[in-house]
Amino acid sequence: MTSCFVCAKHRDPDLLPVGADDLVVVTHVSPDSPGREGGPVYLGHLVVEPRRHAPELADLTDLEAAAVGTWAARASRALRDAGAEHVYAAVIGHHVNHLHQRLIPRYPGTPREYWWPPRMDEWPRARLGGHEEVSRVVHDLRARLERGGR
Numbered sequence: 348m349t350s351c352f353v354c355a356k357h358r359d360p361d362l363l364p365v366g367a368d369d370l371v372v373v374t375h376v377s378p379d380s381p382g383r384e385g386g387p388v389y390l391g392h393l394v395v396e397p398r399r400h401a402p403e404l405a406d407l408t409d410l411e412a413a414a415v416g417t418w419a420a421r422a423s424r425a426l427r428d429a430g431a432e433h434v435y436a437a438v439i440g441h442h443v444n445h446l447h448q449r450l451i452p453r454y455p456g457t458p459r460e461y462w463w464p465p466r467m468d469e470w471p472r473a474r475l476g477g478h479e480e481v482s483r484v485v486h487d488l489r490a491r492l493e494r495g496g497r
């Protein structure tokens with residue numbers, strides 16, 4: 348699956364995941380993701396992905412599914428600890444054929460009209476950032492997970 352964006356990302360030696368184990372990798376959405384053209388991204392927007400190339404939830408083994416669920420819960424906890432008042436979870440997959448469950452935090456004060464479908468990034472006061480801010484968020488969430496947010 349050399350053409351898969353997610354598989355290639357997992358193989359990148361420079362990738363710093365928010366969390367990972369043998370079955371799952373959790374990363375922050377990157378300004379370099381397809382369609383984002385290097386622009387700012389919504390801070391805290393994570394994706395939970397199986398290491399194996401599996402297109403849909405229905406393609407996961409029971410062990411992979413358990414790991415995806417466990418990491419979704421752990422990462423959501425870290426986002427909440429970091430200030431999110433709610434974390435949306437969704438599998439959309441219109442553009443990338445490798446399962447990625449999105450975790451999208453909503454921060455306090457976000458007006459109702461930006462909630463769902465998520466338009467939080469369109470709110471003028473939304474927390475957006477480029478590589479540097481994303482890296483700061485990743486380090487913060489990693490530290491929260493390592494402190495045992497389980």
Ligand SMILES: [Zn+2]
Binds near residue numbers: 353355399
């Ligand atoms: Zn893949």
